[in-house]
Amino acid sequence: MNLVVKSTWTRHLVGAAVLAALAACGGGGGGSANNNTGGSTEQTASVTGVAAKGLMKFAKVVVKDAVSGAVLKETTTDATGNYTVTGLPIGTAVLIEVSSVAGTKIVDEATNAEIDAPANFTLRAAAVADAAGTANVQVTPFSEMAVAKALANGGLSKDNIEAANADVRLLVGFDVLAERPVFSDDGFTASNKAALMLAAVSRMAQQEAFECGSTSNDPAVSQAEKVKCVVTTMAQAGSSDEDVFIELSDAKDAVFNDDYDGDEEKPITTQQPRDLIDVSERGSAIDQAKALIANIRSNGAMLVGDGSTTLESRLRTVSTVIEGAANPIGDSSRELYGAVLSAANLLDEGQHVGTTVNFNASVAQVVGCRLYEGNNPADLDWDTEASDASAAGSIGCRITYSVVYDNATDKYIARQHNFRVYRTEEPGEYKVRSRLILQTVVLNEETQRFEVQDTSDFVRKAPAPGDSANGGFYLADVAIGREAPSFEYPRGYLYSMALSGDFAGGLSQVLNGFALKNTLALSITPSFTPVTEGEGVGTDTITRLTLAGSVSASGGSRPTVTATFLEDSYIESQFNNAEGQSLRAVETMAGARDGTLRISVLDAAGAGFTGTVGLSGQGEVDGDQLPTSLVLRGVVTSAANATLFDGTVNVSVASFDGYSSLSPYSSKNSVSNPQISINGLLAVSGRPNLVVNMNIGHAFTLGGERLSISGNYTQGDDVVMISGELFAEGSEGTSSIALSTPRGLGITLSEGSKFATLFKSESYALGTLDLDKSKITYADGSFEQY
Numbered sequence: 001m002n003l004v005v006k007s008t009w010t011r012h013l014v015g016a017a018v019l020a021a022l023a024a025c026g027g028g029g030g031g032s033a034n035n036n037t038g039g040s041t042e043q044t045a046s047v048t049g050v051a052a053k054g055l056m057k058f059a060k061v062v063v064k065d066a067v068s069g070a071v072l073k074e075t076t077t078d079a080t081g082n083y084t085v086t087g088l089p090i091g092t093a094v095l096i097e098v099s100s101v102a103g104t105k106i107v108d109e110a111t112n113a114e115i116d117a118p119a120n121f122t123l124r125a126a127a128v129a130d131a132a133g134t135a136n137v138q139v140t141p142f143s144e145m146a147v148a149k150a151l152a153n154g155g156l157s158k159d160n161i162e163a164a165n166a167d168v169r170l171l172v173g174f175d176v177l178a179e180r181p182v183f184s185d186d187g188f189t190a191s192n193k194a195a196l197m198l199a200a201v202s203r204m205a206q207q208e209a210f211e212c213g214s215t216s217n218d219p220a221v222s223q224a225e226k227v228k229c230v231v232t233t234m235a236q237a238g239s240s241d242e243d244v245f246i247e248l249s250d251a252k253d254a255v256f257n258d259d260y261d262g263d264e265e266k267p268i269t270t271q272q273p274r275d276l277i278d279v280s281e282r283g284s285a286i287d288q289a290k291a292l293i294a295n296i297r298s299n300g301a302m303l304v305g306d307g308s309t310t311l312e313s314r315l316r317t318v319s320t321v322i323e324g325a326a327n328p329i330g331d332s333s334r335e336l337y338g339a340v341l342s343a344a345n346l347l348d349e350g351q352h353v354g355t356t357v358n359f360n361a362s363v364a365q366v367v368g369c370r371l372y373e374g375n376n377p378a379d380l381d382w383d384t385e386a387s388d389a390s391a392a393g394s395i396g397c398r399i400t401y402s403v404v405y406d407n408a409t410d411k412y413i414a415r416q417h418n419f420r421v422y423r424t425e426e427p428g429e430y431k432v433r434s435r436l437i438l439q440t441v442v443l444n445e446e447t448q449r450f451e452v453q454d455t456s457d458f459v460r461k462a463p464a465p466g467d468s469a470n471g472g473f474y475l476a477d478v479a480i481g482r483e484a485p486s487f488e489y490p491r492g493y494l495y496s497m498a499l500s501g502d503f504a505g506g507l508s509q510v511l512n513g514f515a516l517k518n519t520l521a522l523s524i525t526p527s528f529t530p531v532t533e534g535e536g537v538g539t540d541t542i543t544r545l546t547l548a549g550s551v552s553a554s555g556g557s558r559p560t561v562t563a564t565f566l567e568d569s570y571i572e573s574q575f576n577n578a579e580g581q582s583l584r585a586v587e588t589m590a591g592a593r594d595g596t597l598r599i600s601v602l603d604a605a606g607a608g609f610t611g612t613v614g615l616s617g618q619g620e621v622d623g624d625q626l627p628t629s630l631v632l633r634g635v636v637t638s639a640a641n642a643t644l645f646d647g648t649v650n651v652s653v654a655s656f657d658g659y660s661s662l663s664p665y666s667s668k669n670s671v672s673n674p675q676i677s678i679n680g681l682l683a684v685s686g687r688p689n690l691v692v693n694m695n696i697g698h699a700f701t702l703g704g705e706r707l708s709i710s711g712n713y714t715q716g717d718d719v720v721m722i723s724g725e726l727f728a729e730g731s732e733g734t735s736s737i738a739l740s741t742p743r744g745l746g747i748t749l750s751e752g753s754k755f756a757t758l759f760k761s762e763s764y765a766l767g768t769l770d771l772d773k774s775k776i777t778y779a780d781g782s783f784e785q786y
Helices: 141-152 158-172 193-206 219-237 242-258 279-304 311-329 331-349 507-511 581-590
Strands: 029-031 037-039 044-050 060-065 071-076 082-089 092-099 105-108 113-116 122-129 133-136 356-360 366-372 394-406 411-423 429-444 449-457 474-482 494-504 515-532 538-555 561-572 594-603 608-616 619-621 624-626 629-637 643-652 675-682 690-701 704-715 718-727 736-740 745-750 755-760 764-770 775-778 783-785
Touching: 044 092, 044 122, 060 082, 071 082, 082 092, 105 219, 113 219, 122 141, 122 158, 141 158, 141 193, 141 219, 158 242, 158 279, 193 219, 193 242, 219 242, 279 704, 279 718, 279 745, 279 755, 279 764, 279 775, 331 366, 331 394, 331 411, 331 429, 331 474, 331 494, 331 507, 331 515, 429 494, 507 515
Parallel strands: 044 133
Antiparallel strands: 029 037, 044 082, 060 071, 060 092, 092 122, 105 113, 356 366, 366 394, 394 411, 411 429, 429 449, 429 474, 474 494, 494 515, 515 538, 538 561, 561 594, 594 608, 608 629, 619 624, 629 643, 643 675, 675 690, 690 704, 704 718, 718 736, 736 745, 745 755, 755 764, 764 775, 775 783
């Protein structure tokens, strides 16, 4: 599955709020009662700026006390729309009103014309003269929006003014109140962001946004009336209005693409909450947002990146070592070991009557065996048949896994394990040779049975020691521990089994080139459920096999992985329909779907896993009953023996529909709706360790494949929650990941979206990321480039 999701961090939002540091000077002298001489200066502040929609020339400017409404100063804008007011009292909240009078002109960017300002057209701005000096305050439709929002939220107090001005800065994506608009030489083309936003308002008027029309046939009058309507509507609707946000964004983008000659980046507009947010509260939230981004930047790559220290890489180590450990005990390999044990057990009992014997390796695979008198492993010929097990020196068997029709040859190809177990001079000790063969068979139409035409050894990808002498067979030993027959157990009591040496690789191992042989040093202790069949006669069903020793796979493209079974490792089976112990070992090995394997696994590089593998549930694959739930609990270590992950990985599947055990590594193989949960400690160098709790689900939908993710990770006192859906390439659906904190901070990354907003409780913006430019800009004007 190839999941393609854009996740580059980034871009743009608000510049910092620069309001008024106002200064001035005054003069005056005076005396004191004690006749000390000296001077005192009463400091005042000044405000300067541009009145623009576009530039308002020769307009009246009145500065009032924002609370009392008392007029403090008056002046007029000049031929470039500039104004300056001096002598304002420091610490006073002031309201600046710019109104059209006779002769007031507006430079309109949309029509490239200088038009008469509409009657009774007023723009306002509010500021706090809180320091000596001169403050830049631009009086524009955006400052008008800030004044309207402050009035709607309780009036023009200092706190409301600061919060409303910050709100507008966040709406347009930069400090539109402080930045003077700059136009090109023609006076109409925007050359910076402030001029761009004013041109956007003119573009909105020209396109009759908000249904702002005009009845005048004079183009200049018509545009002036529409400008007034748009400005009034923006102020009344406010920065939280979705229509204002959409219209402004679209107009800004249109002007930027068609009629902008500045070097600055296009600002990002962000819809704001209905209520004002206190500046100090927003500042604290911004600090929290920066901490969140720092945490995500530090740990995000570790959680979802592709480096050697990431969670994915560490869990891939688990997968690799467990897969390597499972190779020699999976699929057809497990059936081979069970069949070998059952065949050796049949010889050991010596009670079978007849030359042939058949038993199930699993529900689907049948083991066909024949007894022979000879017991020399060097004798590769099928020699004289024995009439019963007591007279047999060996038993030869084939396990057929699949018979596939070949159109080209009109024949069937059978894939089989071929093995032979030989008696030795020591009771309970046997030799076994095994190989994987490709057999050509034809269907006898009369008998409807397959008949052998040709046998070739398809295991041999490369020469093996003793190949010519062993006929392509791998050699191993089998040991059977049995108490003498008794009245209760007429076949004797089977108490131990052991496999050691080299066995032919499993079907999937060899077909995929992963391994040619499996090397075992395995001790097996069976447990029984006695079943009484008549007086004094007991037959025993093996219900559990306890494992000890090691297994490894080698000879193929995969590096050698060795799995050691620790104390109390076992597998269980629910098979209970066989007659006698001689048929039980194979069915228990092949039918294992429950149990706990305590293992230590190391790959060739030294990375490994030590812990438990828990098996449970029931699912059917090609006739085999396999576990539907696998739980790994343990520690993943690096080649340097450093702990990489300590915890639990739980994998469960709904069913094995669509999965073939004969080709487990095929890209076409699939299981139904696998669910994975990861809970554990992820070691982090130089920082507190991460505690990861993640749930991952995979599903096939009508439109393709979907991966769902939920959970969280904790690092010290920080908690980051994660949720989302990822869709495979070509699938229907939009991939998205949401990251959030218990404090209400959050951000959502969506495939196909260029920008992502960093928010507080989904009510107001704290920053914006540009996914193309790898840049995040916070609401205080600061930014980070990655």
